[in-house]
Amino acid sequence: MPVGEPSRPYVVCPVCGHGFRAAYASSYVTVGREADLCPKIPGRPSDGARLIRSAVTMCPMCSFAAGEAFDDLDLTFDERYGIEERLREDGLLKVFRKGQPPWLGFHAAEVCGKERNLKSRELGDLCLRASWVCRKEKERPFESTFQLRAMRHFMRSLQEDDLIGRELSVTTYLVGELNRRLGNHREALNWYVNAGRTTEGDPRVAWLDRLIDRQSKLAREQAA
Numbered sequence: 541m542p543v544g545e546p547s548r549p550y551v552v553c554p555v556c557g558h559g560f561r562a563a564y565a566s567s568y569v570t571v572g573r574e575a576d577l578c579p580k581i582p583g584r585p586s587d588g589a590r591l592i593r594s595a596v597t598m599c600p601m602c603s604f605a606a607g608e609a610f611d612d613l614d615l616t617f618d619e620r621y622g623i624e625e626r627l628r629e630d631g632l633l634k635v636f637r638k639g640q641p642p643w644l645g646f647h648a649a650e651v652c653g654k655e656r657n658l659k660s661r662e663l664g665d666l667c668l669r670a671s672w673v674c675r676k677e678k679e680r681p682f683e684s685t686f687q688l689r690a691m692r693h694f695m696r697s698l699q700e701d702d703l704i705g706r707e708l709s710v711t712t713y714l715v716g717e718l719n720r721r722l723g724n725h726r727e728a729l730n731w732y733v734n735a736g737r738t739t740e741g742d743p744r745v746a747w748l749d750r751l752i753d754r755q756s757k758l759a760r761e762q763a764a
C-alpha cells in the first residue's frame with residue numbers, strides 16, 4: 541500500500557452498533573512543522589487536511605467520534621448513554637451534521653471525550669488538530685474557534701494534568717503560540733517565557749528553545 545493511502549478496516553460503533561468502513565491513516569511523509577506544530581505535508585493542502593482528519597474516526601450514523609480505534613474502546617452503559625445525550629444536544633452537530641465540514645470529526649471527538657473524561661491535554665489536542673484542518677481548508681473563523689478552545693484546554697491541563705518534561709514544555713509553549721495567533725501578543729510573550737523556564741536547557745528540547753526564541757521575536761514585533 542502506498543504511503544499516505546488510508547486503510548479502510550470494518551469497524552463497529554461502540555455507541556450505536558452501526559458497522560462501517562473507517563479510514564485510518566497509515567504513516568505519512570511530513571516536511572517539517574509550522575510553529576503551532578501543524579505538520580507540513582507535501583501535495584495539496586486539502587490532501588494534508590484529509591490525512592490529519594483520519595486521526596479521528598466518526599460514526600456516520602450517530603456521530604460518535606474518537607481518536608482511538610473503536611475496537612479498543614470499552615464504554616460503560618452510563619458512558620454510552622451520556623455520549624448519546626451530548627451528541628443529540630450539541631449545537632454545532634445539530635447545524636453541521638448534514639454538511640460534514642472537515643473539522644466535524646474532531647469536534648465530535650471532543651464532545652464525546654468530555655463524557656469519557658479524557659484529560660484536558662487530549663481534548664486540547666483534538667481542538668488543535670481541528671484548527672490545523674481548518675487552516676489547510678481555509679476555514680478561517682473556525683480555525684480561530686478551535687485555537688481558542690485548544691488554548692483553554694491546554695491552560696486547564698497545566699493546572700490539572702500534572703504534566704512533566706517535554707509535554708509540560710510543549711503545552712506551555714502552545715498556550716503562547718495560540719495566544720499569538722489569536723492576536724494576544726503580550727499574553728503570548730509571557731507564556732513563551734514560562735515555556736522557556738520549563739525546558740531548563742534540556743538538549744532533548746533544543747528545537748523547542750529555538751522555536752520559543754523565534755516566536756518571541758515575532759510576538760514582540762507584532763505587539764509593537
Ligand SMILES: [Zn+2]
Pocket residue numbers: 553554555556557558599600601602603604
Ligand atoms: Zn454510532
